[in-house]
Amino acid sequence: GAVVSQHPSWVICKSGTSVKIECRSLDFQATTMFWYRQFPKQSLMLMATSNEGSKATYEQGVEKDKFLINHASLTLSTLTVTSAHPEDSSFYICSARTGSSSGNTIYFGEGSWLTVV
């Protein structure tokens, strides 16, 4: 089946530094990928839609200058958390959809645990 891979699976960084998380579709091309954030015991909240070759579309309340998204190829999207603070510590997870119809399956990456100290 379709596989979406994320890297790193976990990262610890110092406050004020930037962290990049990669999301790759391994056996299919994804023109669109999605980035979610999940705090403990809460639901997955959509942060932004990553579009290959164009700017990402951010959800209301998500700072585009803080969460930089780049979708340079059909198999790779990156999320960079800039000037990270402890409150940015969370589980970040990406997803990608196979096929051209919104009825097709959406697969998730393994997720990345970010801890900012």
Place this chain on the structure above:
Amino acid sequence: QQPVQSPQAVILREGEDAVINCSSSKALYSVHWYRQKHGEAPVFLMILLKGGEQKGHDKISASFNEKKQQSSLYLTASQLSYSGTYFCGTVKIQGAQKLVFGQGTRLTINP
């Protein structure tokens, strides 16, 4: 916009049945069901597209009502491995692609 799931939590004994509901105030294009274990990514269970549709595999099935505003996930003769948090994700219109999740239902299966 966020679909409403109920109940928020369920505790069962192994072998018992459970129903998890997902409701929207407006008609949806599709509903996706996922199960997430603690510390892991969500795992896809199934997708429903058509009003009145019912589908499933093994002892996990789901339905989508005719108005396409409510979906239910049915877990029969639950197994310990069914424990986790279940999320419904909804797509509002065809081509929109965005998947918005409900708040989740935590299912605990005890021996």
